[in-house]
Amino acid sequence: MISIRNLVKRHGDRRALAGVDVEIGAGETVAVVGPSGGGKTTLLRCLNALEDFDEGSIAIAGFELAPKGGAMSPHRLAELRTKVGMVFQELHLFSHLTVLDNVTLAPRVVKGESAERAEATARGLLEQVGLGDRGGAYPHQLSGGQKQRVAIARALAQAPDVLLMDEPTSALDPETTKAVARMVVEMTRGRVTVVVVTHQLDLATAMGARILRLEHGRLAGSPPSDPRVAESS
Amino acid sequence: MLSLALGLLAASSSAAPSAPASPDDTVARMKSRGELVWGGDVQGGEPYVYEDPKDPKHLIGFEVDIADALGRRLGVRARFAQAEWSNLVPTLERGDFDVIMNGLEDTPERRDRILLSKPYFVFGETLAVRRGQKQHTLDELRGHRVATLNQSYAYEFLAKFPVERVLYEGVSEPYTDLELGRVDGVLLDHIIANRYGCVRKDVECVAGDVTRGTYIIGIRKDDRRLRQAIDDALDAMVSSGELRRILEHWALWDERQDALAKVVPAPSAAPGNDVSNKTIAPDSSSTLLGPEPVRHFGPPDAALFLGGALITVALSVSAFAIALPLGLVLALGRLGRSNVARWLSSAYIEVFRGTPLLLQLYVLYFALAPVVKLGPMTAAILGLAFNYASYEAEIQRGALLAVPRGQAEAARALGMSRWQALRHVLLPQSMRIALPSMTNDFVALLKDSSLVSVITVVELTKRMTIAAVDLRGWLVPGIACAALYFAMSYPLARLAVRLEQKLKRDQHPEPR
Numbered sequence: 242m243i244s245i246r247n248l249v250k251r252h253g254d255r256r257a258l259a260g261v262d263v264e265i266g267a268g269e270t271v272a273v274v275g276p277s278g279g280g281k282t283t284l285l286r287c288l289n290a291l292e293d294f295d296e297g298s299i300a301i302a303g304f305e306l307a308p309k310g311g312a313m314s315p316h317r318l319a320e321l322r323t324k325v326g327m328v329f330q331e332l333h334l335f336s337h338l339t340v341l342d343n344v345t346l347a348p349r350v351v352k353g354e355s356a357e358r359a360e361a362t363a364r365g366l367l368e369q370v371g372l373g374d375r376g377g378a379y380p381h382q383l384s385g386g387q388k389q390r391v392a393i394a395r396a397l398a399q400a401p402d403v404l405l406m407d408e409p410t411s412a413l414d415p416e417t418t419k420a421v422a423r424m425v426v427e428m429t430r431g432r433v434t435v436v437v438v439t440h441q442l443d444l445a446t447a448m449g450a451r452i453l454r455l456e457h458g459r460l461a462g463s464p465p466s467d468p469r470v471a472e473s474s
Numbered sequence: 475m476l477s478l479a480l481g482l483l484a485a486s487s488s489a490a491p492s493a494p495a496s497p498d499d500t501v502a503r504m505k506s507r508g509e510l511v512w513g514g515d516v517q518g519g520e521p522y523v524y525e526d527p528k529d530p531k532h533l534i535g536f537e538v539d540i541a542d543a544l545g546r547r548l549g550v551r552a553r554f555a556q557a558e559w560s561n562l563v564p565t566l567e568r569g570d571f572d573v574i575m576n577g578l579e580d581t582p583e584r585r586d587r588i589l590l591s592k593p594y595f596v597f598g599e600t601l602a603v604r605r606g607q608k609q610h611t612l613d614e615l616r617g618h619r620v621a622t623l624n625q626s627y628a629y630e631f632l633a634k635f636p637v638e639r640v641l642y643e644g645v646s647e648p649y650t651d652l653e654l655g656r657v658d659g660v661l662l663d664h665i666i667a668n669r670y671g672c673v674r675k676d677v678e679c680v681a682g683d684v685t686r687g688t689y690i691i692g693i694r695k696d697d698r699r700l701r702q703a704i705d706d707a708l709d710a711m712v713s714s715g716e717l718r719r720i721l722e723h724w725a726l727w728d729e730r731q732d733a734l735a736k737v738v739p740a741p742s743a744a745p746g747n748d749v750s751n752k753t754i755a756p757d758s759s760s761t762l763l764g765p766e767p768v769r770h771f772g773p774p775d776a777a778l779f780l781g782g783a784l785i786t787v788a789l790s791v792s793a794f795a796i797a798l799p800l801g802l803v804l805a806l807g808r809l810g811r812s813n814v815a816r817w818l819s820s821a822y823i824e825v826f827r828g829t830p831l832l833l834q835l836y837v838l839y840f841a842l843a844p845v846v847k848l849g850p851m852t853a854a855i856l857g858l859a860f861n862y863a864s865y866e867a868e869i870q871r872g873a874l875l876a877v878p879r880g881q882a883e884a885a886r887a888l889g890m891s892r893w894q895a896l897r898h899v900l901l902p903q904s905m906r907i908a909l910p911s912m913t914n915d916f917v918a919l920l921k922d923s924s925l926v927s928v929i930t931v932v933e934l935t936k937r938m939t940i941a942a943v944d945l946r947g948w949l950v951p952g953i954a955c956a957a958l959y960f961a962m963s964y965p966l967a968r969l970a971v972r973l974e975q976k977l978k979r980d981q982h983p984e985p986r
Contacts, residue, residue, distance in 0.1 A: 291887060315891055322889035333884035337902045347888035350898055399889070 242267040242302065242403060242434040243288065249296035250283055250458075257283045258294065259458035267402075270426070270435040272445030275455040281438040282330070284455060285405050288436065289325040290318060301325060302402040319351055326396035330408040332388055334380040340367065340391050341376035344398045352399060359398070366394040369428055386417040390424070397428060404429060406437040410444050422447035500572055500697045509551045512541050512691075513566060514576030515559035517936070519645060519943035521665065521724045522577050523554065527944070530774045536724040537575050540594055543716055547707040557930040560624045560643065561840075563588060565930060566692055568843035570850070572700065574692035577663065579627035584692065589701045591691035592708050594717060596730040598683025599628050600667035602660040604652055605678045609659070612637060612684065618658040621648035627687045628661040646670045646943060649677055663687075665726065686730065771950045775941055779951075782937030783958045789851070789933060790920045793858035797919070798912070800859065801866025806896075808871055819867065826864035832925050834861055839929040854926035862919050869915060873908035874900060906977065913970035917963045934958055 243265040250258040257280045265271050273281045286292040288301055290313065299306040302324040304317070313321070335343050344363035348354040354362075367373050370390035380388055389409060396404055406425070410418040422444055429435050439445060445452050454461040504510055514523050514537065523535035533554055545552035557565040562574045566588065579597075580590055601612065609615045612635040620637040622628040623645070632639050640657050642648045648660040649671040660671060661684060672679035691708075693701045711717040712734055721727040807819030826834065835857040838848065848856065877900050885895035924935035932940070938955035942948045 289887060291883065319889040319891060322887060327887040329880060329884060329887070331880050333878070333880035335881065335884070335899055335903075337899075337906065346898060347890065350894050351889040395888070 242269070243436070244300040245284075245297070246299075247297035248284070248287065248294055248299065250280070250287060250292070250294045256458050258287070260297070261455070261458070261460055263453060263460060265434060265436065267434055268431045270429070270437070270448050270450040271453060272448065272450035273436065273438045273453045273455050274440060274442060274445060275461075277440070279455045280458045281455050282407055285327075285407050285436060285438050288403070288405055289322055289327055291327075323347075323351055323399040324401050325403040325405060326399065326401035328389075328392045328396045328404070328406040328409055330411060332392040334388055334391055334395070336380050338379075339376065340372060340378050340380070340383070343380070343391055344395045347395070348398050363394070363398055366397055366428075367391075370394050370424060385412050386421070389413060389417075389421055393421075393425060393428070397433070401433065403434045403436065406435065406439075408439055409437060410439070410441060415443075418444055419447055500694065501699045501703060504548070504550055504572055504700070507550075509553045510541070510545050510548060510573065511553050511555050511571040512573050512575045513555045513557050513562055513571035514574065515562070516556060516932075517644065517940045517943055518559055518576055520669070521726065524944055525778075525940070530778050536720055536726055537577075539720045539723070540711075540717070541575060543711055543720065544704065544707050547710060548703060555930070556932055558928050561928060561930075563692065564840045566694060568840055568847065569694075570930060572693075572697075573704065575689075577665070577689055578692050579663075580688045580690045581627050581630050583630065588695055589693040589697060591693060591701055591704045593688030593690050593734060594708055594711075595689040595721070595726070596733050597663040597665060597687055597689065598730060599631065599661055599685045599687065600664045600672070601680040601684050602649065602652060602662075602667055602671040602677050603658065603680065604655070605676045607658065607678070610680050612659070612661070615659045619656070620659040620661055621651060621657040622661050623648075623666075626662070628663070631685055632661060644939065644943065646946065649674055652677055683730075686733075771941070771945055771954065775945075775951075776954070778941070779934065779937055779954050779958060782932065782934035783962065785931065786920065786923050786934040786959075787962065789854055789858065789923045789926065789931070790916065792855045793862060793923070794916050794919055796855070796859035797862035797866050800863035801868075802870050804863060804867035805870035805874060808867065809874060823864045823867050826861050827868075831857065831861045831922060832928065835925060835929055850926075850930045853929055854923075854931045857926065857929075858919060858923060861922075862915065865915055865918075866912070869908050869911045870904065873904035873911070876907050877903045910970045910974040910977065913966050913973065917966050917970075920963055920966075921959065 243263075245261055245263045248258050248261040249256060259280075261280075261284060263271075273284060275281055283292060287294050287299060287306070290306060290310070293308070293310045294306075295308055297308065302321070304321045304324070305311075306313070306321075335346065338346060341360065341363055344366060345356070345359035348359040348362065349356060364373065364376065367376055370393060372387060372390055372394070375383065375387065380391070383391065389412075393406075393409070396406075404425075409425075410421055413421065418441065425435065425437075426448055435448070435450070437445070437448065437450060442452075516524060516533065518524075520534075521536050523533055523537045526532040526534045538552075538554070541552040541554070555571040557570065559576065562576060562578065563584070565571070566574050573591075574588075575594075578584070580593065584590060601610075603610060603615075609618065612620070612632070616636045618637055619640050620632055620635075621640045621642055622632060624641045624643055629639060629641065637659070640648075640651075642651075645662070645666045648657065648662065651657045652660050652671070653674060653676045660667070660677075662671070664683065667679055671677050691704055693704065708717070717734065718727055718731070721731060804819045804822055807815040808823070810816060835853070838857045838860075839850070839853040842848070881899050881903060882895055885899040886892075890898065923933060926933060927936035927939075934955055938951045941951040945951055
């Protein structure tokens, strides 16, 4: 599902990613751990083309990403992003929209789904994240954990093949963290490939994720599920 | 080269009904239209052309009577068109009316610029000084400040004397300042001096005319045929005694008028029908209409003021409806990735923000008239809109930048295009942020709309200045005008405060 080859990303002279190679299978859950500034978030943002990279290649959900943004048309880019959902560390819920509209906006606008269909999907997802009764609320009326669930529902609303999560539980207490982990596993198991960046090992464990350790822009040893991962230096 | 291009453009535009495109066709157009449109400024007050105290919607004055008589002799109806007095010549040139008749004096400058008819009135320049003051001649006033009207014959005449000239736009204010000691002399036509100056307790009018001059009708440079027709009509009015009857009716006939024609027949015993039933018959034993107001502020004025306020609102709302989207486009251009769009937007904003709105209105209405001849209302709305778009652009740009960056990123991560993100995520939020500033901006626009009176639109402020002349005072019309502006802007100002407070309440920082 995801194949990353010799990924290099420079910030000026510094190499944020210094040659990352990794294979992630369809339906697999992977946790990228490591110290702050180790390149975790950068790696995640490269995966849905929010950031360009300088060398190497990424194959993800049937799309080939080339260095410097490649020659991807805006249309292909939109398609890629409907296939690769993202949950930001800061969530970035749309503050002017209700919970329900937060979830239905992209399917309606990007995929052109009818309002009824998008709403039906959204209600199902909100039910699954335990917010079936909060569709009419605005983000600022929700608790941190509830907002986190809305962000997940929003990222899954376009039925992506890959879900990227950046520090999804950093603002949550341990109980809520566990609940969110369980919820994500239930909602994605076997169907959606999950890449989660975290510094909380217990979250990775709770999600049953393969752990990749990213340090100084390189992947350090981790239980390789694929022999090629060992090639990364 | 440029003027040639402009000329071609002007010649090719047939939309302008009275554009000075080809010479001498004004007469034909006037006949086919069935009306002679004459320009003046009601703010000049009585006895020239002013609002009937009984019915302020109806104009009266000796020039109204002369225009009606001229019209009858030319076989058309006379219709009045309002313009700022100091802009009468450029407004004539851009074709808003066929002729000027509003105390327009014969001066060398005007002879150079437009055609002048034969005179219809002879005036004397009256020097007014403060009662008890030593200086009683212009020579004695050496080095002192002497007031007169902008664009007047007296202004040119005063250049020959070693005095400091002070310019006014209204007829009453020079005398107020004379009483207050801000100026030491006022030189104006005797009609004005008699009505607005000499009647004041502390003003003393020096006997005898300092000089004499004539009122003439102003005609566009090319309209030689029209001038001939008007001169013929005036000749006939003089020889038939009609002009004398009109001037006598308004108590304006005096020995000065003997110069109008060598032989002026005595008036026929019965006054003409056209002037016999006038509502105002000034006491001919006194040429001085006391300082008492021609009328008092009453319901008809209130109705006119409300009408003016309505125009102010219509202007402001229409201008803002254009300024907002235009400003938004400019803001997006300035924030966008295209260097050309960025440069163009910045240039627009800097030019329109960096030059006076008044100048922009003049350019739009007068300077561009040979190319695009906009109507007064259109020019006023566009002028305000173009100017305010530059302020709106900066408000919208600031508001867009104030939307947290993550919102745009989240939209992009969901697959939205830049336009979709703008439309569905950024603008709904930035508009909310901009709302208080936009409301304040609209209040400012509401008040700036008073500037458009320079391009002949009579809105609330102009309505007030017109009324102030006839009511002989600024206090009541000023308060009425201020009250109306306040009634329009205060609710909006309150709304802006409410919106700002609501915005503060709603702004919950995104959790980290």
